[in-house]
Structure formats: C-alpha cells, structure tokens
Amino acid sequence: MKKEFGYIREIFTGSYRLLQGMYITFLNMIRPKVTQQYPENRGKKIYPERFRGLLTMPHNEQNQHKCTACGICMINCPNGTINVISKTVETVTNTTTPEGEIKSVTKSKKALDKYMYDLGSCIFCALCTSSCPQDAIEWTNAFEHSVFTRDKLFKQLNREGSELITKNKE
Amino acid sequence: MQIDKILRIYLGDTWALITEFVLIGVALLAVYATLALILIYAERKICGFFQCRLGPNRVGKWGILQSVADMVKILLKELIHINRADHFLFRLASFVIIAASICTFAALPFADGAHVIDFNIGIFYLMAVSSLGVVGILMAGWSSNSKYTMIGAMRSGAQLISYEISAGLSLLVIVILSGTMQISEIVAQQSEMWFIFKGHIPACLAFLTYLIAGHAETNRGPFDLPEAESELTAGYHTEYSGIRFGFFYLAEYLNMFIIAGIASTMFLGGWMPLHIPGWDLFNNTMDYIPSVVWFFGKTFFCIFLALWVRWSFPRLRIDQLLNLEWKILMPICLINLILMTLVVVL
Structure with a gap:
C-alpha cells in the first residue's frame, strides 16, 4: 500500500517540480537580455568600474606621476609583462651648517626612467595594481587592442619627460 | 463561393x-x-x-x-549521394514524412468555413494520418546505412508508437464529451464554452496529457532523444542533406503546429471565439475578432507552451521516457477516460 501511495505522490511532487522549473525559465525569458550588440553600442555602453581593459599610469597636469620605480609590480607580475627601468637622479642641495657655512650635498635617488608594459603577454590578473604601494598604475576600460604588428603592443606607460609627483610638505 | x-x-x-x-x-x-x-x-x-x-x-x-x-x-545545397544506401527508400522516406504531415495539416479547421475535408470520423483520420510519419522515420533510419540513423529511428519508432496511445486516449476523452468525431461538430459544440472549461477536471487533465504526448510525438523538447546530438549526431536524418533534410526539418516544425492545432481545436475551441454563457455583450465583441485570428492565436499559444517546456527540462533517457508513458501517462489517461464517462453519464 505504501508503495502505491508513493507512486501517486511522486506524480504530484514531480509535476510540482516541473512547474517550478518552468517558472524559473519564464523569469529568464522576461529578464533583460545580456547580448551586447558590439559595433552598434560602441561608446554608448557603460562598462563596470572594475573592468580591466588596459593598464595605464595616470599623470596630472604638470606631467607628473606617482611611480617611485620600486619595482614591486615587476616582481609580482606572473609572466614578466612589466619591466620597470629605473635611473638614478642626483640632486644637489645647498644646506647651511650650524656654523654658518654653505655646504652642497649630493643626494642620489632612484627614479623612474621607463615603465615598459607588454600588452601582448598581459593576463589582466591585476596583481600589479593591487600590489602597488603608491597607486601609481590603474586599469581603464579601453579594450579595443587589435593592431597589425606585435611591436605596437609594447607600451611605455610613463610619458616623455614626466617625473615623480612632488608632495606638498606641510 | x-x-x-x-x-x-x-x-x-x-x-x-x-x-x-x-x-x-x-x-x-x-x-x-x-x-x-x-x-x-x-x-x-x-x-x-x-x-x-x-x-x-x-x-x-x-x-x-x-x-x-x-x-x-x-x-x-548539394544532395549528397550516400554510398551503399538503399536509394529508393532513402529518397522515399522524406516524401512519406512530409506527405503524412501535409495530410494532417490539410484536415485542420483553420477558420470558420476554411476546412478542407470534414469527415464524420475527422479525429480518427487526424490520428491515423499523423502516425504515418513514423513509417517515414523508420524508413529513413533503415535505408541510410548508418548506425546513428538506425538507433535514432528505432528510438523514435518506440517513442512515437507508445505516445500515440496517450494522445489517442486524451482525444477520446473529448470525443466522449462531444459524442462525435466530426471536427466541425466538435468546434460547433464549443460555441457556448470551450471544452476545457466545459469538461471539468477530466478535460483539463486530457489537455495536459495530450500536450505531453503530442510533444513527445513531435520528437522535440525533453523527448528529443531520437536525435540526441551528443550521442546520435542528428538521429534518423543524419545522412540527409539539402532539401531532403529540409523536408524533415519542415515536417518536424509543422508537426509541432499540427499538434498545437489539434490541441486548440479539441480543447480550446478551435476557431470559436471565447464565449462565456450569460455575458452577451462580451460574447458579441469577441465575435468581431476574425476566426482565423482565434485559431492561430490559440495554436501559437500551444506552440509557446511547447517551446517553454523544451527550454525548461533536461532530455529524458529512453527508459525514463518509456516509463513515463507506460507507467504514468497511460494509466492517467485511462482513469481520465472513466472519469469523463462518469461526468457525461451523470
């Protein structure tokens, strides 16, 4: 008797489950469609903030960036996409000693020469941006990267003649 | 005219x-x-x-x-010549399928008066002709000289023949209710109220079982295992190309339409507008909508149901499929038949 009852109950529970499934698919049908009509929506589509398109180094109006050439991004990069080439900048500052003499002190400091980025081997893992202590590099939404030669994918992120941002000493 | x-x-x-x-x-x-x-x-x-x-x-x-x-x-597209196939049957199969489909299609009442043949055994004819398609499917599978088509055709044959019973029994419920097999008469009887409302629970159940069985008969949706792509490439029409494949394709889609058309004729009133007894004004306004619109509207509603089911459920295995028919659907149909007889007698 129990078996027969189970058989009948199974029919009802089964139909209920099937209706549940149909409800879900119906919701799916009336949901907004996810298809992007790419060439038509060019420039109209707003991409999410965290979409990783291209690695960039923002510069301010005085052509200054935040990169101190520490090289952490280069170390963290899993496949050698980033190459930070640094240079030593010698600054001569005149300081007055307590005796009243003027003394020139030469300070050598590491600075960024070239920040080389190979887009062709980048896997967009964002380890560089998350490890950067200065937030000097960031991702933008530009994603149309196709070019005709491989050379064009080697990019220099810092601009010509740019230098480290000078902090206001207060 | x-x-x-x-x-x-x-x-x-x-x-x-x-x-x-x-x-x-x-x-x-x-x-x-x-x-x-x-x-x-x-x-x-x-x-x-x-x-x-x-x-x-x-x-x-x-x-x-x-x-x-x-x-x-x-x-x-090119019609590819199959080496060592039975060419006569191979070519005949696509015509048998499409002929069966067209014969059924022609007997549907499309609108008020737009009904080509009106037998006194209309439903019997529809059932008989629509099940001719299985001959074409078996022919196609057998003559193509390929394992895929052979297995596909065997599965399809088993499926179609089993589900034919449920479909027939569900239609019999309506035949009992209306007391006639003539399609025009059945449609005319629904002028007060569609059979799905008139026939209480048995008619609703019959509508559901007919939709399930009919769906299985069209080899679509969760019952498309005769042409399960993952295991049989395309089932019985694997070896067909060009317009011969087109015939199979056409017949498959039109069978879907035919099943939906029969369902709407038998249960949803065919071309008959929605009439509610007592609401004369409502009934009169409904009459202004042309009967063709009613028929196609209902049919497309049934087709939408079929598509909805198709994209909701996973494909059944062959044993599950036959279990569903012989252990669940057919007993329900038989009980339903008795229920309907009781409703009519009492």
Whole structure:
C-alpha cells in the first residue's frame, strides 16, 4: 500500500517540480537580455568600474606621476609583462651648517626612467595594481587592442619627460 | 463561393472541381511553407529569449528574413549521394514524412468555413494520418546505412508508437464529451464554452496529457532523444542533406503546429471565439475578432507552451521516457477516460 501511495505522490511532487522549473525559465525569458550588440553600442555602453581593459599610469597636469620605480609590480607580475627601468637622479642641495657655512650635498635617488608594459603577454590578473604601494598604475576600460604588428603592443606607460609627483610638505 | 460560380461558368462541372482541388492544394502548400518559415523564426527567437539572448537580428528588421535566407541556403545545397544506401527508400522516406504531415495539416479547421475535408470520423483520420510519419522515420533510419540513423529511428519508432496511445486516449476523452468525431461538430459544440472549461477536471487533465504526448510525438523538447546530438549526431536524418533534410526539418516544425492545432481545436475551441454563457455583450465583441485570428492565436499559444517546456527540462533517457508513458501517462489517461464517462453519464 505504501508503495502505491508513493507512486501517486511522486506524480504530484514531480509535476510540482516541473512547474517550478518552468517558472524559473519564464523569469529568464522576461529578464533583460545580456547580448551586447558590439559595433552598434560602441561608446554608448557603460562598462563596470572594475573592468580591466588596459593598464595605464595616470599623470596630472604638470606631467607628473606617482611611480617611485620600486619595482614591486615587476616582481609580482606572473609572466614578466612589466619591466620597470629605473635611473638614478642626483640632486644637489645647498644646506647651511650650524656654523654658518654653505655646504652642497649630493643626494642620489632612484627614479623612474621607463615603465615598459607588454600588452601582448598581459593576463589582466591585476596583481600589479593591487600590489602597488603608491597607486601609481590603474586599469581603464579601453579594450579595443587589435593592431597589425606585435611591436605596437609594447607600451611605455610613463610619458616623455614626466617625473615623480612632488608632495606638498606641510 | 464566388470562385466556384465563376469556374462553373467557364469550365464544365468536373473541370471546375478539379481546378478547385488544385487551387486548394496550392493554397495549402503555400500556407504550409510560410508557416514553417514563421515557426522556425519564432522558435529561434523564443529560444533566444529563454536563454537571455536576442535571437536572430541581422537579416531584416529584428531578423525577420533570417528563415527566408536559411530556406534559400538549404535549396542551394548539394544532395549528397550516400554510398551503399538503399536509394529508393532513402529518397522515399522524406516524401512519406512530409506527405503524412501535409495530410494532417490539410484536415485542420483553420477558420470558420476554411476546412478542407470534414469527415464524420475527422479525429480518427487526424490520428491515423499523423502516425504515418513514423513509417517515414523508420524508413529513413533503415535505408541510410548508418548506425546513428538506425538507433535514432528505432528510438523514435518506440517513442512515437507508445505516445500515440496517450494522445489517442486524451482525444477520446473529448470525443466522449462531444459524442462525435466530426471536427466541425466538435468546434460547433464549443460555441457556448470551450471544452476545457466545459469538461471539468477530466478535460483539463486530457489537455495536459495530450500536450505531453503530442510533444513527445513531435520528437522535440525533453523527448528529443531520437536525435540526441551528443550521442546520435542528428538521429534518423543524419545522412540527409539539402532539401531532403529540409523536408524533415519542415515536417518536424509543422508537426509541432499540427499538434498545437489539434490541441486548440479539441480543447480550446478551435476557431470559436471565447464565449462565456450569460455575458452577451462580451460574447458579441469577441465575435468581431476574425476566426482565423482565434485559431492561430490559440495554436501559437500551444506552440509557446511547447517551446517553454523544451527550454525548461533536461532530455529524458529512453527508459525514463518509456516509463513515463507506460507507467504514468497511460494509466492517467485511462482513469481520465472513466472519469469523463462518469461526468457525461451523470
């Protein structure tokens, strides 16, 4: 008797489950469609903030960036996409000693020469941006990267003649 | 009819009749082909919507001309010669399938008066002719000289023959309720109220079982294991190409339409507008909507149900499929038949 009852109950529970499934698919049908009509929506589509398109180094109006050439991004990069080439900048500052003499002190400091980025081997893992202590590099939404030669994918992120941002000493 | 009178003036009675036959045949074929195109487009579009896609949208506005382009493509394709196949049966199979499909299609009442043949055994005829398609399927599977088609055809044969029983029993419920097998009479009886409302619970159950069984008969949706792509490439029509494959394709879509059309005729009143007894004003306004619109509206509603089911459920295994028919659907249909008899007698 129990078996027969189970058989009948199974029919009802089964139909209920099937209706549940149909409800879900119906919701799916009336949901907004996810298809992007790419060439038509060019420039109209707003991409999410965290979409990783291209690695960039923002510069301010005085052509200054935040990169101190520490090289952490280069170390963290899993496949050698980033190459930070640094240079030593010698600054001569005149300081007055307590005796009243003027003394020139030469300070050598590491600075960024070239920040080389190979887009062709980048896997967009964002380890560089998350490890950067200065937030000097960031991702933008530009994603149309196709070019005709491989050379064009080697990019220099810092601009010509740019230098480290000078902090206001207060 | 005007055409009839004009023809009878210029031709003799016999020739007028023959011309009319030809005209109606051509009209039916034209409707058949156009409906296939519309159905293919609707299927692709709705299937896209169910998967959160847009569906075809490049050829014409909203992709309306997509299926026309596909038709032109399939007409231009090569008919591949299959080595060591039974060529006579191989060629015959596609015609058998499409002939069975057209014969059933022709007997549907499309609108008030637009009904080609009105037998006193209309439903019997529909059932008989629509199940002829299985002969074509078995022929196609057997003659192609391929394992895939053979297994596909065997599965399809088992499936069609089993589900034919449930479909027949569900239709019998309505035959008991209406007391006639003549389709025009059945539609006329639904002028007060559609059978699905008139027949209480048994009619609703019969509608559901008919939809399930009919769905299985069209080899679609969760019951498409005769052409399960993952294991059988395309089932019984694997070896077909060009327009011969097109025939199978056409027949499959039109069978879907036919099943939906029969369901709407038997349960949802066919071309009969929605009438509620007592609401005279409502009934009169409903009468202003042309009967063709009613028929096609209901049919497309049933087709939408079929597509909905198709994109909701996973494909059944062959043993599950036969279990569903013989252990669940058929007992329900038989009990339903008794219930309906009780409803009619009491």
